[in-house]
Amino acid sequence: MDTRSVKGLSLGTCSSCGKRTPIYFRRYSGVKLCSTCFKEDFVKRVRRTISRYGLFRYDDRIVVAVSGGKDSLVLLKILYEIEQDFPKSELLAVLIDEGIDSYRLDGLRTSREIARILNIELHETSFKDLYGFTLGEVVKSGIAEKLKLNPCTICGILRRKALVTVARKLRATVIATAHTLDDIVQTYLLNLLRGEKNLRPIGLRREVENIIPRVAPLRLTPQRELALYAYLEGIPFQSRTCPYTHESMRDEIRNFLTLYDYKYTGSLYAFLNMFERILGKIPQPAEVNRCEICGEPTDRRICRACEIVLSIRSLLKN
């Protein structure tokens, strides 16, 4: 675990309780926290994020997509804790198996175990059930290559669609994703660099008729604090990495931002706040265009997910 930040410092005592030995030094504020105070503060920040942006209602039916990775399991655990204060709300977990050989096995086991401990319903589904093919089949048959799409792109788009499909079946009123501060800033930058025309805020609640809003309660949580929290809470890190992981532009931006934020601490917050102030000034269309096949919002006639599913199915037939 990354405790480098406290090396070489006179440790002193925790800035919060003034008693215990700090294990974490928050560079941008100069605060040193012991393990107990760090965990408390971590949950408090998520609570503040939820209320600052109005992410949930008291009677929401919340779906969390768990992947078996630490980020989504941390989110599930924290929302479980927070939702205890809202007895009319419900929390459900969804696990989507893309069918990447044995990659998901550890994740499946961990997700089931944590859902069982927290007594949260875990709904499992797969690309095979929903689309009739697995991601493994799409890659091995050479279809991904034929479509000139890298597996991560296909997986991301189809996971998103799968999650919405299941959330609808479960009559969810909101979907919570585990995107952290780092993830969101990366995506904003990526969208800018790719010249994305329809820039929208990510992970904020936007009520549009018949669309399940997606919110990111960890949007103010830095990735490194999430990793430390997972470690302290004994939430396992996925030991296998996805064999198809390859998103070179995002990787480069991630590396750049990590270094930059280390050197100029607080940069990620500064970027997020400024960028969202600018986004807030861009008028969003009142009318939402919908996919002719699935009815989900899209800027095209047929959404990208439906288009990909149709192409894959027709190539699989031939």
Ligand SMILES: [Zn+2]
């Ligand atoms: Zn303390």
Ligand SMILES: [Zn+2]
């Ligand atoms: Zn569609």
